[in-house]
Amino acid sequence: MERKTEQPRRRPRADYLRNRERLLTAAAEVFRTHGGQATLEGVAKAAGVGIGTLYRHFPTREALFEAVYRREIDQMVALAERLEGEADPVAALRQWVHASIRLIATKQGMLTALALAVDKSSEIYSYSYKSLTGAIARLLTRAKEAGRMREDVTPEDLLLTLIGMCLVRTGPEFEDDVTRLADLFLDGLTRG
Amino acid sequence: MERKTEQPRRRPRADYLRNRERLLTAAAEVFRTHGGQATLEGVAKAAGVGIGTLYRHFPTREALFEAVYRREIDQMVALAERLEGEADPVAALRQWVHASIRLIATKQGMLTALALAVDKSSEIYSYSYKSLTGAIARLLTRAKEAGRMREDVTPEDLLLTLIGMCLVRTGPEFEDDVTRLADLFLDGLTRG
């Protein structure tokens, strides 16, 4: 028998780490400016590496999206957890929605990129969907327990509506417009 | 001076009309099954014409979308006009929303196709947007005049939200899911 766990023979090569970092930085920038139509060759060029290198680091377009945006998803989840401490559960939910819209606004192209390119069966999709649904669920439950929220609203309802509203708007008015729409929706779900 | 209006010297050629019809039929089918990623070469093939013929009839991808879907937009507008006669203005609005979702459901791929491929400055976009906004405006005004609707809701709010909700769902559950979301939204806007 060999050893149970093969520990890596070598530490990662310096060029590997350097190129990976360059690719992520370049990709975030290129997606932000070009949206979902950004070409991967453009990302590689911006990062100053060959296209082959990009594909070895991120074998699919989705893998690249995932690496670029997982951080943002995690931020949204973390914020929801922090807001569980808020006294007013409806205010907490609304704050979370507003903050999420603001976050997405700074990453113009993120959502379009995800919606256009990401297969619903992919890992990044289910990871994001599950994390966010879970985060919303806790905020929602508190509001319901306080009797301040329609009982039949699910976390999915809220997440999907929020995403949909973000998808139909673009440009400089994004944050204001989407916030307005989301508030209309939230007003209708809440009491008090 | 020549004659003011040049009347066409000849009537349209039979093959022109035939091919145009074939292209529209094929395009509707291909978009329905493949969504916005459908290739135009695929459409030409399905129609049994050369790619060059497709491009002469519809010089851009958007021109083809426009020709295929203008009818559907017009249907939604016509329905809104018919519903202006309804006694209950809130019920009328809800009926319109439900019917629109049902219509879109049968054209799976329509919305994705439009959202992915259509530039916001294009003719089909502004035509659709204006027609639909106008149609909704009249339904909305009646509901407001009856004191049954938030005063600060605009037709754009409703249209964008509806489109957004349609964008985030796909598959066999489409109609039920989207109707549910839209009802949540409408409930929150209306009184009585």
Next chain:
DNA sequence: GAGTTATATGGAGGGTGCCTCCGCTTTCAA
């Protein structure tokens, strides 16, 4: 129904992006 002309056809071809593959280079560590 033959000739004339306007109109329409199809597909080759040049351009671009996708992704794979593999010979060469760099880094690590012995």
Next chain:
DNA sequence: TTGAAAGCGGAGGCACCCTCCATATAACTC
């Protein structure tokens, strides 16, 4: 210093985009 594992880049094959034009054909004229 040197062997080999790990990583690199870009050529190349494929698919699709769209244009262009030599060829084909429908409509009109007499």
